Amino acid sequence: MSTAPQVYGNFDLIQNFKLDFADVVVSKYRSRVTGLSIVHIDYEAPIVNGYFVVPTEIFNDSGCPHTLEHLVFMGSEKYPYKGIIDHLANRGFSNGTNAWTDTDHTAYTVSTAGEQGFLQLLPIYVDHILYPTITKAGFVHHIDGKGHDSGVVYSEMQGRENTSGDLMALRMQRLLDPPSSAYRSETGGLMEALRRLTVEQIREYHKSYYVPHNLSLIVTGKLSSGTASLLSVVQEQVEPSLIAHGHNRGPKPSGWKRPFVETPSAIRPPIAASIKEIVEFPEQDESVGELIISFLGPAPNEFLERKARIFSLSDILLYSSTYLTSSAAAPLNKEYVEIESPLCTYIYFSEETRATRVSMPIYVGSVPTENLDTFDQKLKASFQRIVKEGIDMERIAMVINRDERQLRSKLESAKGDTFSGTVITDHLYGAEDGSELGASMAEFDTYAAVKKWSSKQWTDLLQKYFIDPPSVVVIGRPSAALADKLEKDEKKRLAAQVKKLGPEGIKATEKELEEAKAEHDKPIPTEILTQFRIPSVKSISWIPVQSVQQKGKGRSAAPALSSSDLGKIIASDGDELPFFVQYDHVESDFVSIHAFFSLEKLPQRLRKHISTYLSAFFALPVKRQSGERLSHEEVINRLDDETVSYEIGLGVGNSFAEMLHITIKVETVAYETAIAWLKDLLYGSEFDKERLAVTIAKIQQSLPEMKRDGSTVLSSLWADLMFSEKSTSRAGGILPQVDFVPKLAKELQESPEKVIADLEEIRKHVTDPSGMRFSVTGNILKLDHPRSTWTKYFQAIPVLPLSPVQFSSQVLGPIGVNPVKKAVVMSLPTIESSYVTHTSKGIKGFDHPKYPAFRVALEVLNATESYLWRYIRGSGLAYGAYVILDVESGLLSFSLYRSSNSMGAFKEACTVIKGLTDGTVTLDDTTLDAAKSSIVYGVTKTVSTAGRAADVSFTNQALKGVPQNYQMELLEKFQAVTKEDVLSVFRTYFLPLFEAKTSVAVVVTAPSKADEIDAGLVGYGFEVERRTLDIDPHEMEGSDESDSGSESDESGLH
Known part of the structure; x- marks a missing residue:
């Protein structure tokens, strides 16, 4: 590991240490001139990650932080072109930029294969964060030509606001924190507030919080010249711009108050008395509900205030909760979940780092409605019984040892990136001189300390945090009446809005939208894009994998084992096995x-x-x-x-x-x-x-x-x-x-x-x-015995011919084999937006000769700020839009995620594909180059750790039937794909995806949107079948479907 310089230009080294338990070095710098912070977590890996973090505090539900997160990507002072940051990122071996807005911060992210693209992009990204254009044309809520509300942020929050999780979490925030606290706010923005939000409010908010002394550039991964590579770019290309903008007042300008830490939000008084409130959420099936039970815990940095311990009490509480709920044999799971009439299906202990003292919510899922009101009392009684009976010290030792093994496993795969969240938290709440950073990463010291704890120390902890203090309980109760009411209210609101606007008003809003789209659809000059050099694939180091495959005794002529070290070890260890x-x-x-x-x-x-x-x-x-x-x-x-x-x-x-x-x-x-x-x-x-x-x-x-x-x-x-x-x-x-x-x-x-x-x-x-x-x-x-150990346990398996791998193409139904005209629209009363998939025939086979052209074509469409992004997400028609090819089934699909206007989005996708094939939408060389470059990141990511590389080696050879290093071989083929190859794929395969005669459609939508979508699909030539997912609680004691988590999976997209 390279030595970190003590001083580099304006930057002073304030922390530098190597982790005792991993080959990871952490360095933290701060500019004495601008106050900008840099943290580099240095370790060997092919991927470089950036997390650029701004603490963002808001005292209302306007959604300013969230909306600003999206506006940052609409262009900057030096690069005033919508989406240019993603166009450049795609050229730099990345899959585009990303961002998320949390209760207390906004983080902007990018990951690249290798460092070259990352270091080129860094100053451009910082320019976007600190000096975005924030134009009225880029503003993200609007009213479309039908009088309906739309916009990227609006689509996202429409898909979330009335879900059980969001409704309950917001109520809990309001109950836990006083009126003066920003922790009470819905930082994503409530729909009613988003409809009133102005661009002027966002500009003022940006001016207050998006300043260098409130920004930390956190970088994880290997740089060729160590941290000096990073410092050089920031000192020479970022600092001069900050100074030129007058941001040269040092780390702590006069009047600056650190968000959350030095503002009224830091006042988090103890819960005075237990509170219990009911929140209804829309659901036709009223058989089960949910709970959040919250307690307040220790200070976020209590591990440093108490010098005798270098671990946080909140960490210990999480060990304690793991002991209570980690598996079917855990005490609470045995009592509540692993019974014939479960009182819930999970109990999950969480922790939310906050100023002054952390929050410790307990999430309880699928509780029969008749048990909702008394569940928290029963849980507290269980805590009391556990304290009285004492802790099973053998079990808690096992829990700690397993947690330690899992952390070592995570460190091996994610390496220093394991601690990116820890560094973000330190920027938000840690000591300004960075003195708490090292202790916050001392995970294995924590393990060593708690292994010495007695049963009484554990029970005292439960008593102190989960039994003695009051709690706040939010009960989520399902309501069929509310589901019906929301549908009626939304239809009524839209009708009133259309009436208020009138025909002329709607025309005016539509004109305003088209003018805004025209303004930020202005082309990016080619010379700006081409100045950003595409890195060399040769700069990426691949993880070596030695591989030996044996199909089983008698199944084929035994292949000669390779002369590699692995081949020799297998050959010397017993006879060939009778199985693969x-x-x-x-x-x-x-x-x-x-x-x-x-x-x-x-x-x-x-x-x-x-x-x-x-x-x-x-x-x-x-x-x-x-x-x-x-x-x-x-x-x-x-x-x-x-x-x-x-x-x-x-x-x-x-x-x-x-x-x-x-x-x-x-x-x-x-x-x-x-x-x-x-x-x-x-x-x-x-x-x-x-x-x-x-x-x-x-x-x-x-x-x-x-x-x-x-x-x-x-x-x-x-x-x-x-x-x-x-x-x-x-x-x-x-x-x-x-x-x-x-x-x-x-x-x-x-x-x-x-x-x-x-x-x-x-x-x-x-x-x-x-x-x-x-x-x-x-x-x-x-x-010692990689092969013969199998004989000891599987010796009874007879020798039989090996069956081929069954592919999904072999289990297609009649419609899957011939997707023609069929459409199904299902109403789901628990959602307010639409989820859509259109499907047609694609290509089949992992080694299909057209796959390279297909893969580039997909990247051309799907890349951040490419065609589907601009035409659909950029127009606020859906939160996500993408085309997917499944070569196993031979199916090609176009999907919409959280769409506020799915037929409008489908129409725009049709326009894009038809335009690309007839030339009215241009496919230029820079777009093609960016697509090929972005694919490099995707390939590198799949084999970026030892475990992933080994898994891909097996999947390629044993399941897909392609060479071990097939991904790397494809990289050369991707580079050889021409513009005509891509257009040919569009004409042959993608056009049929948007025609009823060669495709099928499946839609899950809010009841209020079903009629309109039905009519729209009929207009395109589909034969529509309508369905409704309503479950009568009297017919079924335990009903329908599962929260897949996909909403949270995509919530970080900007």
């Missing part, structure tokens, strides 16, 4: 066992059982090969004690969803332990009626909460339309499970032997030797 194993070696402290099983031969009647089989897999009694019988609690406790992680699911990422996939990750010394567990879990688990009843009850009770999410419902509805009953992944979707799970629960009570026999039959098909593939990834050269 691939070994992929990388430098690591861990090893992962992956097992893939074909579900092709599974009978149709058993496919809907898959959710139950997966959910129960790690939570059943097991008879081990040694003859020992373990209860389900003993299984869970031992797995937690002996592994880093374990999981089961369908497929890998979004691919191979017709295969069952099990992963067990352990420290290298526990290799045999992982294989033994895999064998015993597969063959030795006992389908116990009581345990199955608990599993099915949890699934059933989670369904009502799940069905509230538009993305989850859309995914299942789309799968129902496109795939046949031969598809196991389709059968596990929310819509089939809503009908099936209650029936299964009833059958288990009436004929348990029938359900158990069905699960045994699933086991028989899962363990069919012809469909087994095993993978070993990690530090295989450190293993």
Whole structure:
């Protein structure tokens, strides 16, 4: 690691240290002239990440911080062109910039493959953050030609504002903090306030908070000349501009108050008395609700105020909560979740860093409505009982040891980027001289300290923070009446708005919108783009992977093992195995066992059982090969004690969803332990009626909460339309499970032997030797017996021919095979926007010769600030719009996420594609170059850690049937793609995606929008089927769908 200079130009080194437990060096600098802070977390990695953080405090619900976040990307003083920052980022081996707005800060991010693009982009990005144009034309809420409200921020908040999570969180903020506090605010902006927000308000807000002494540039990753590379760029290209703007008043200008820390928000008095309030949220199924129970904790930096300890009490509380809820064997889960009539489906302890004292919310999901009012009292009684009985010291030792293993595993994959959040928090609340930064990262010192704690110290902690003090409880109660009211109120509001505007007013708003679009659609001069040099792919260092694949004894002529170190070790370790194993070696402290099983031969009647089989897999009694019988609690406790992680699911990422996939990750010394567990879990688990009843009850009770999410419902509805009953992944979707799970629960009570026999039959098909593939990834050269260990546990597997991998194209239904004219519109009363997927035929096959051109074409359309972004997101028609190619199924899809006007968005997408093919929309060379460059980042990211590189090696060779380094080979092919290649793909494949005669459409939308969307699709030539997802609570005790989390997944997009 390079030595950090003490002084570099205007910048003074204020902190510099190496982590004791990782090869990571942290350096913090501050400009004595402008006050700008720089933190570099230095470690070896192919990806460089930037987090540019501004503490943002707002005392109302106007949405100023959030709206400003979006406006920053509309151009800057030096680069006054909308989206130019993303055009340049795409040229610099990035996939564009990003941002998020939290309660207390806004963070602007970018990641690049290698440093060259990053350092070129940095001064341009800072110019956008500190000196954005903030024009009226770029303002993001508007009224469209139909009199409807729209805009990017508006679309986002429309998709969130009346969800249970947002409604409850906002009420909790109001109850926890006094009227003088900014922590009470909805920083995203409430829709009513967004409709009134002005660009002048945003300019004033920017002037107050977006100043150098309030900005920290946090950079993680390797720079060729160390931190000096970063300092050089900032000193020479950023500081002069800041000084020229008069920002040269030092780190603490006169009158400056540090947000949250030195303002009224810092006043967070203790909760005087317990408060309980009910918040209704729209939901037709009124069977289950939610809770947030909040307590106030210690100061955010109490670990430094108390010199005897270098760990935060809040960290300890999280260990304590992990002890209470981390698995099915944890005390609270045993009492509330792992029972035949669950009182909830999860209890999650969280922590929110705040000034003065942290907030400690407990989130409780899928609580039967009859238990909502008394749940918090019952939980407090449970805490009291645990304190009285004392802590299980063996269990808490296991929890701490496992947490320590998982952190080491995370450090190996994310390295120094693991601490990006810690550094952000330090900028917000830490000592200004950086003196608390090192202690905040001393994770392993915390582990060492708490391992010495007594049972009384743990129970004293629970008593102090969760039993003695009052709490604030927000109950989220589902309301069918509110769902109906919101629909009627929105229709009424829009009608009043249209009436108030009148025909002339609507024309005026439409004209204003078109003029604004014209202003910021002005082309970026080509010379500005081409001045930004595209880096060299040769500058990226790839992680080496040694690979040996053996398909199984007798299946083919045994290939000669390579002369690599790995080949020699495998060859010298026993005989060839009778089943498929691939070994992929990388430098690591861990090893992962992956097992893939074909579900092709599974009978149709058993496919809907898959959710139950997966959910129960790690939570059943097991008879081990040694003859020992373990209860389900003993299984869970031992797995937690002996592994880093374990999981089961369908497929890998979004691919191979017709295969069952099990992963067990352990420290290298526990290799045999992982294989033994895999064998015993597969063959030795006992389908116990009581345990199955608990599993099915949890699934059933989670369904009502799940069905509230538009993305989850859309995914299942789309799968129902496109795939046949031969598809196991389709059968596990929310819509089939809503009908099936209650029936299964009833059958288990009436004929348990029938359900158990069905699960045994699933086991028989899962363990069919012809469909087994095993993978070993990690530090295989450190293993004593990488091959022969398998013989010890799987010696009974017979030699059978290996079945080909089943692809999703083999389970398409009639509509999936021939997508023509069909459209389904489903009304979902819990959402206010629309989620849409249009699908047509694409290309099929992982090595299809047209794939390189297809991939570049997709990037041309999807890239940040490229065509779909500008025409749809930039026009405020949807929060997300993208085209996806699935080469496994051979399907091409266009999707809209949180759309305020889905038919308008579809129309714009049609315009783009038709325009690109007929020449009325230009595809220029700079766009093509940027697309190819952006792909480099995507490829590098997939193999950016040792674990990822090893996994890709297996997936390529064993599942996709392509060479080990196929991604790297494709990079050369991407560079060879021409403009005509891309246009040819658009003409042949993308045009049919926007024509009814060659595509199908699936829409999940708010009831108030369904009629309009139906009519719009009919107008395009689709034959529309209408559906409504309404679940009668009297017909089903535990209903529908699942909160997929996709809303939060995308919430960081700017």
